[in-house]
């Protein structure tokens with residue numbers, strides 16, 4: 001009997017984006033890509049990066065058919081080989097079921113799918129914690145996409161940690177309102193570096209984040225959407241204040257973003273808990289519970305506005321969907 005493990009030469013993995021309720025923004029260690037602030041996120045179902053990997057003579061990544069910039073990947077692949085104990089290089093093709101690089105966390109789902117597919121193609125059965133730490137080198141939010149449900153990434157942490165499975169809050173929803181499909185003008189990496197080096201509010205942002213995170217963990221444990229929503233709002237608005245006060249300022253918001261924010265305010269005034277958040281892009285994501293989804297979408301009025309709406313629930317960890 002031959003008990004050498006079979007190494008699949010071609011592996012396809014699907015992973016979902018990690019939407020931060022409490023934000024990571026800024027690096028404690030730029031070289032190692034360690035986050036300066038703790039973040040709490042939910043992995044979203046309904047949105048996917050699908051990545052197919054084959055061993056190759058050199059590392060290559062194609063995003064929706066377009067070759068990716070090798071500088072964006074070389075540290076990731078070097079870390080991957082060192083941590084997995086392999087000498088293989090990989091060719092990867094990745095597609096997203098949603099707009100790439102538009103502030104919808106495609107780098108989180110993309111790197112999470114990539115690390116899982118490479119490990120499988122290399123025949124290495126690595127712990128989730130190891131895969132999360134490797135994904136973090138590509139994009140810190142990707143460390144969180146290694147897990148389903150609700151996930152935390154502590155300040156300075158190498159890897160994310162699962163906090164609650166998706167079943168903890170089955171009624172929780174995120175309404176993604178894509179006010180544009182265009183790519184963002186500034187990468188999150190350069191915007192956060194700029195905030196750290198130029199914003200007078202950056203230190204304050206980092207020091208406030210620990211308390212929001214701790215309180216958000218309690219609100220999440222209690223499934224208290226109003227308390228969690230208030231903390232989400234403090235977190236994203238403070239994060240953006242570091243961008244608005246950078247030199248030069250970084251402004252991802254579009255008029256549509258502000259319109260959605262105002263509608264959420266109106267909904268809350270009417271007693272409907274609709275708590276928005278935003279990332280490094282103009283899209284708005286609204287946290288709510290299932291019974292309120294319809295009323296919120298009515299208020300957004302996608303037919304008139306033309307905005308693309310996706311309703312996501314807490315989703316699953318990356319999944320191998322094909323090997324050949």
Ligand code: PMV
Nearest residue numbers: 020024139140141188279280
């Ligand atoms: O992981 P990155 O480098 O794509 O940065 C993500 C930053 C935010 O999306 C704005 C916040 C977060 O915690 O996901």
